[in-house]
């Protein structure tokens with residue numbers, strides 16, 4: 558039913574300079590795995606194998622990451638490093654990945670508009686390339702399940718503390734079940750007093766093809782960019798748009814503090830690091846408590 562995913566990954570990553578001067582922020586590693594690999598894996602785990610990455614200047618490393626590397630494969634094979642060999646080979650086979658370049662940085666809405674010829678008349682998933690969500694059921698799958706019921710655009714949302722609403726797209730609407738809201742308001746990065754709620758857009762969407770018409774009618778908004786949030790507001794005035802309160806923990810890799818926390822969390826999750834890393838952290842905390 559949802560066969561295609563779009564991963565916007567064209568942003569400049571200015572919040573992460575100088576690390577992102579010569580490499581895409583989506584390639585920032587969580588220990589040994591680039592952020593965007595988690596995102597592609599989430600799409601695949603949700604049954605989607607056709608992925609369009611919206612790339613841009615300086616983003617070639619993403620294409621290389623999901624491509625074959627014959628020299629590296631030959632070396633790993635020669636050295637009998639079978640586990641690594643399989644892992645590296647799998648990256649080129651895990652999904653059918655296409656690329657298109659956003660020619661100018663004009664915002665998330667403009668980036669999504671580049672996908673119109675690829676997704677055509679089908680609804681599609683959007684997964685932001687700098688956001689990882691750790692959950693039992695992949696969040697994209699949670700949205701696909703909701704789409705099966707409501708057949709409308711659906712955004713993933715999560716509650717955020719009041720002082721963080723200005724960092725996100727915020728929605729307001731009517732609760733129609735424990736986890737679903739019928740949305741009447743979308744505001745991109747509102748001031749604390751303008752926010753319609755504390756429900757923030759969490760970087761995952763299902764969009765119906767009407768979104769392209771909405772984007773054509775969306776003027777530049779916050780930061781003088783074409784905002785997907787504003788296009789969703791346009792859509793809301795014409796047809797139902799839902800929000801699904803997600804089950805999962807979101808990590809915004811574009812934010813330094815979140816990035817640091819992600820590495821600690823994922824370090825603790827890894828079998829080989831769990832014990833020695835926990836011991837290190839306990840020692841550190843004791844030192845801090847002194």
Ligand code: G1P
Nearest residue numbers: 665688725726757758759760786
């Ligand atoms: C984008 C969206 C915003 C959303 C956020 C989630 O903002 O415009 O609505 O809440 O992603 O991470 P960005 O983080 O690209 O500024």
